[in-house]
Amino acid sequence: MKVRKLQRMRRPNIDQKIDANEAARLLFVSRSHFDTLVRSGKVTATRCAPTEPQPLFSRAVLLTYKKRLMARQRRGLRRMMEATDRMGLYDAEIDDLQTNETGAPSD
Numbered sequence: 303m304k305v306r307k308l309q310r311m312r313r314p315n316i317d318q319k320i321d322a323n324e325a326a327r328l329l330f331v332s333r334s335h336f337d338t339l340v341r342s343g344k345v346t347a348t349r350c351a352p353t354e355p356q357p358l359f360s361r362a363v364l365l366t367y368k369k370r371l372m373a374r375q376r377r378g379l380r381r382m383m384e385a386t387d388r389m390g391l392y393d394a395e396i397d398d399l400q401t402n403e404t405g406a407p408s409d
Contacts, residue, residue, distance in 0.1 A: 319348060319358040328364055329371075 320328070325345070326336035339345045340357075345367060347357030386392060 318361045320361055320364075321356055321358060325359045325364055328361070329368055 322336060322340070323333060326333045329336065329339075331339070336345070340347070345359065345364065348360040348363065
């Protein structure tokens, strides 16, 4: 019986420098939106040498930015859910579901 050697998948180096296209894919945004992030200063290039045709970005810095962005989105979503709960919108939706199932209005 032959035993195959399984090649380990190479994990990307966390401090690897990547170009703008790869950075946009890492953040799950379009390239034009990523360019907007760079112009606004939210994301900065780590190396932009005259010999390099394009700026490079640190994967570690981008992952940190992504983590902060996701935490901010989670806080915003939580605040929206709390606000709709305070306004009673979930209760109205449940009442509407019960009305549609039974065909009669609920109390």
